Amino acid sequence: MSFQxxxxxxxxxxxxxxxxxxxxxxxxxxxxxxVLVIGAGGLGSPSLYYLAAAGVGTLGIVxxxxxxxxxxxxxxxHSTDRVGMPKVESAKKTxxxxxxxxNVIAHNEKIHKNNxxxxxxxxxxxxxxxxxxxxxxxxxxxxxxxxxxxxxxxILRFEGQLTTFDYRDKNxxxxxxxxxxxxxxxxxxxxxxxxxxLGVVGGIMGTLQANEALKLILDIGEPLVGKLLVFDALxxxxxxxxxxxxxxxxxxxxxxxIKELVEYEQxxxxxx
Amino acid sequence: MENIQxxxxxxxxxxxxxxxxxxxxxxxxxxxxGEILRVILxxxxxxxxxxxxxxxxxxxxxxVKQIDKGLWEVIVRKxx
Ligand SMILES: [Zn+2]
Numbered sequence: 408m409s410f411q412x413x414x415x416x417x418x419x420x421x422x423x424x425x426x427x428x429x430x431x432x433x434x435x436x437x438x439x440x441x442v443l444v445i446g447a448g449g450l451g452s453p454s455l456y457y458l459a460a461a462g463v464g465t466l467g468i469v470x471x472x473x474x475x476x477x478x479x480x481x482x483x484x485h486s487t488d489r490v491g492m493p494k495v496e497s498a499k500k501t502x503x504x505x506x507x508x509x510n511v512i513a514h515n516e517k518i519h520k521n522n523x524x525x526x527x528x529x530x531x532x533x534x535x536x537x538x539x540x541x542x543x544x545x546x547x548x549x550x551x552x553x554x555x556x557x558x559x560x561x562i563l564r565f566e567g568q569l570t571t572f573d574y575r576d577k578n579x580x581x582x583x584x585x586x587x588x589x590x591x592x593x594x595x596x597x598x599x600x601x602x603x604x605l606g607v608v609g610g611i612m613g614t615l616q617a618n619e620a621l622k623l624i625l626d627i628g629e630p631l632v633g634k635l636l637v638f639d640a641l642x643x644x645x646x647x648x649x650x651x652x653x654x655x656x657x658x659x660x661x662x663x664x665i666k667e668l669v670e671y672e673q674x675x676x677x678x679x
Numbered sequence: 680m681e682n683i684q685x686x687x688x689x690x691x692x693x694x695x696x697x698x699x700x701x702x703x704x705x706x707x708x709x710x711x712x713g714e715i716l717r718v719i720l721x722x723x724x725x726x727x728x729x730x731x732x733x734x735x736x737x738x739x740x741x742x743v744k745q746i747d748k749g750l751w752e753v754i755v756r757k758x759x
Contacts, residue, residue: 409709421701427736431705 410435416508420462428627434462438508440624441465443530445518445546447498448472449609450536450560450616452484457617459502459509463624466502467530469514470494481606518542520670523549532623534616535559540590541671547583548668550574551658556630558619559583560612565605567612567638570650571619571630577659580632585653590671608640683741683754686714692721692750699725700732703755707738710757715741718753726751 410431412420423429423437442463444451447470458466472494474485482494489497495513502511514526518537523545527533533555535546543559550557550572557572573580615636622628637646657664689706691699703718710716720726730740730753739756746752 410705412705417698417701417705421697424701424704425697425732431708 408432408435416462419506419508423461429625433625433627436624437462437621438464440532441467441530442532442534442620442624443467443469443527444534444536445469445542446536446538447482447484447494448478448536448538449481449562449604449606450613451498451534452482453610453613454534454536454617454620455498455502456484456505457614458620459506461617461621462506462508463620464508465510465512465530467512467514467526468495468498469516469518469526470498471515471517481604481609483610518545520545520668523668524553527553527555530555532620533557534620536613536616539673541673543583544590544671545668547572548658548665551577551582552668556623557583558616558623560616562604562608562612564603565608565640567608567615567640569612569615569619569631569636569638570634571623571632573623573630573632581650581652582656582659584658584665585656586635586650588653588657605640608638611638611640683715685717685754686710688717688719690719691725692719694720694725695722696725696728700729703729703733703753704736707733707755707757712757712759715754715756718755719746720751720753721749723749723751726753729753730755 420434423434424431440463442458444455447468455466474489474492474494474497476490478485484498484501493515495515499511499513502509527549533550535543535557537543551574554574556575560569572582619630623630633650635648635650654660687706687710689703691702699720707716730743733755734740737759739758741756742754744752
C-alpha cells in the first residue's frame with residue numbers, strides 16, 4: 408500500500424492517522440470513498456459536516472429545497488445570509504470552506520422512481536436523512552436492489568431512531584420494509600405542521616449516521632445492523648432493540664411481492 | 680549496533696509532536712515487515728514519545744541514541 412499526503416493533509420488528518428484502527432491506510436480509504444446523503448436538513452447537516460471534516464473524498468447531496476428561516480434552528484450547514492439559496496448549494500459552500508479535499512456533488516432535484524437508481528448507483532454508502540415516507544421507501548428499495556449499505560435515521564420531537572441496513576449481505580440484514588412494510592396511511596403520522604422537533608436531536612442522530620458511515624468505510628467495529636437504536640432526549644437515554652428479518656417481508660423475503668420501485672404519494676406538502 | 684542495515688531514513692528536523700510520530704507512522708505503513716527505518720529528530724520530547732507510540736503499535740525499537748548536540752536517532756524495525 409502506498410499513499411502520498413500533502414503537508415496540509417498530514418496535519419488535517421493527524422488525529423485519524425494516529426489511531427491504530429485508521430492510520431494512513433484508513434485515511435486513504437476515506438479519501439477514496441463516496442457517500443450519498445439524502446436531504447441537507449436536520450440530519451444531513453451534521454452528517455455531511457463530519458464526513459467532510461473526516462475527509463470523505465466524494466460527498467453527494469440530494470435536496471431540491473431552498474434554505475428557509477425555519478431551517479436554521481437545526482440545519483447547521485446553512486446560515487441566515489443563505490436564506491433563499493438552494494440547500495445543496497449552501498451545503499456545498501460550507502463543506503468546501505471546511506475541507507477542499509472533498510468533491511461535493513450537488514443533486515438539486517426531487518427523488519422519484521425514474522432518477523433514484525441513477526443518483527445512487529455510483530456511491531458506496533447512502534445516508535437517509537429525508538423527511539417523508541415516499542422518499543424513504545424509494546431510497547430503501549433502490550439501495551436494496553443495488554446492494555448498497557443504507558444508514559437510516561429519523562427524528563421527531565424529542566426522539567431519534569437509527570439503524571443500518573447492509574444490503575451488501577441481504578441474507579443477514581433486515582430491510583426497512585421488515586420494519587415498515589408499507590407507508591403508514593395519512594392521519595396515522597402527525598401532519599407536518601405538528602411535527603415539532605428539538606433541533607439538537609438531529610445533530611445527535613445525524614452525527615451517529617456519520618459514525619456508522621465511517622465504520623463501514625474503514626471496516627472497523629460493528630455496524631448497527633439488525634438493531635434499532637432509539638434515543639430519548641428528555642431522559643438522555645439510548646436503547647437498542649433487535650430487528651428481525653421478516654419472513655413475510657414484501658421486499659427481502661424469499662418470495663417478494665415488490666420486485667421493482669414503487670412511488671407513493673406524499674400526504675403533506677408543507678416542508679420544514 | 681554497528682551492523683544494522685537501514686532500509687529507509689526519515690529526517691524530521693524541525694518537526695514537533697505529534698507530527699514526528701504521524702510522519703514516521705506514514706512511512707512505516709508503507710514499508711514491509713522486517714524492514715528498518717531510521718528517524719532523525721531534533722525535538723527532545725519526540726525522542727521519548729515517538730519510540731513509545733511506535734512500541735504501542737507493535738513495532739520493534741532497536742535503538743534510541745543522541746548523535747549530536749540536540750540531535751537524536753531512533754531505529755525501528757517494522758513488525759506489523
Ligand atoms: Zn425486509
